Amino acid sequence: MAIYFNEGTSPGAYWDAPLAEGWRVTSSFSGDAHPVLNWEKQDDVHGSGTTGGPILTYSNGVFTFAKTAYYLVTWTHYAYWTSNSRINEMYLHVSWNSGYNYDPHGYSTSHITIGESGNNTAGGTCSSIVTGTPNTRLRWQVNVTNNSVITGASTNEQITGFTIAKVAGI
């Protein structure tokens, strides 16, 4: 299912474009990762934007915009482990020149403090506005102070991942 926004009085190029997508990491991993790999578009029966072409295309940890617009990106990092980790961060890096250079654009952060036996979980969420053009690239980085911390992921649920939605045309 795609989410459609009314473009106003004159339906334009984006009238039929899919305007929201969900992406998720399919495989858990421990420690740091840069870039984060193993992404797939959310493919649950209740939704991902596929009609009319994608917002993003993906290859080897890097996302490229197929539709020029301003977008709201919201991501969640699900971390867990059996001992403390002061900092668990998931960075969004944005390139404005087709991937030659990247700037950190925002980061979610959380910490794990041992409370009970077994796993202790932590979740970080962050949102950021991104100008998506043909030269824009996105990639993610995970940084954890306890290198044993596991970033939880799944191909069946949105555990660690992001949603992206168009908020305005350019």
Add this chain to the structure above:
Amino acid sequence: MNFHTGEPTHIEDYLVTVRKGCWFGWTDSKNKIYENLIVHDGGIKPTKEEVEAGYKAMCDKWTAESYARSRQEEYPLWSEQLDYIYHNGVEKWKTDMIDPIKAKYPKPS
């Protein structure tokens, strides 16, 4: 893995312990079997035997430590235990609060 309990449920739970980062993936993420395992970092792909043995060891460890998890769930809160020690002493704390739980969930020999 059961994120809440930590119980291993899949070979991926072993793979995350082999190396750090996104070193592995799957040719079909909906079918995470060894035959679909791919390596991203140029490192050595563990053998199927190694993966199966590593996963089995994790499951065995999980099962072997079930007594400890059961004990921990039944021990009173620390505040209650400290209050009991204050009023009754350490020996009574051991015999009244701790030993019955240890006996209920004995450590496998």
